Amino acid sequence: MRSQFVGWRACFVLVLAVVCRCHAVAILTQPSFVSAINAPLAGTLLLATDQNSRVSVLVSDGSNMWEKDFYDFSTNHALPLLGFKPGETNEILVRVFGRDRSMAVAAQPLEFVTPPCRPIFPG
Numbered sequence: 001m002r003s004q005f006v007g008w009r010a011c012f013v014l015v016l017a018v019v020c021r022c023h024a025v026a027i028l029t030q031p032s033f034v035s036a037i038n039a040p041l042a043g044t045l046l047l048a049t050d051q052n053s054r055v056s057v058l059v060s061d062g063s064n065m066w067e068k069d070f071y072d073f074s075t076n077h078a079l080p081l082l083g084f085k086p087g088e089t090n091e092i093l094v095r096v097f098g099r100d101r102s103m104a105v106a107a108q109p110l111e112f113v114t115p116p117c118r119p120i121f122p123g
Helices: 003-019
Strands: 032-035 043-060 065-069 074-081 089-098 103-105 110-113
Touching: 032 110
Parallel strands: none
Antiparallel strands: 032 043, 043 065, 043 074, 043 089, 089 103, 089 110
16 A cells, blocks of 8 residues: 555655755654544544644545645644544555745655444344
């Protein structure tokens, strides 16, 4: 599943090298994902950057991919991620963008395994 992001990562690094001529935004803490206690298909993405930035994530479950952009600028990010499917292993690629349009990509994608659905009616 990690091979899906290899092409994306190469593209982002190239764009970063071409676009950024000033102090690029940097991710200070490795992003982490904390699953929600009462909502097993949701959680919170946590990370910090060295300057005001916005966050974008790419999520893949191995067969489907979706993207979520957050537009608020901050240095400390705690962002809700919703809409995961049950019984899937998800990879979350985190990107941050500075006000100067510089970009950084997290060193490693995050992994979030969602629990399977419980049967509604007992057998």
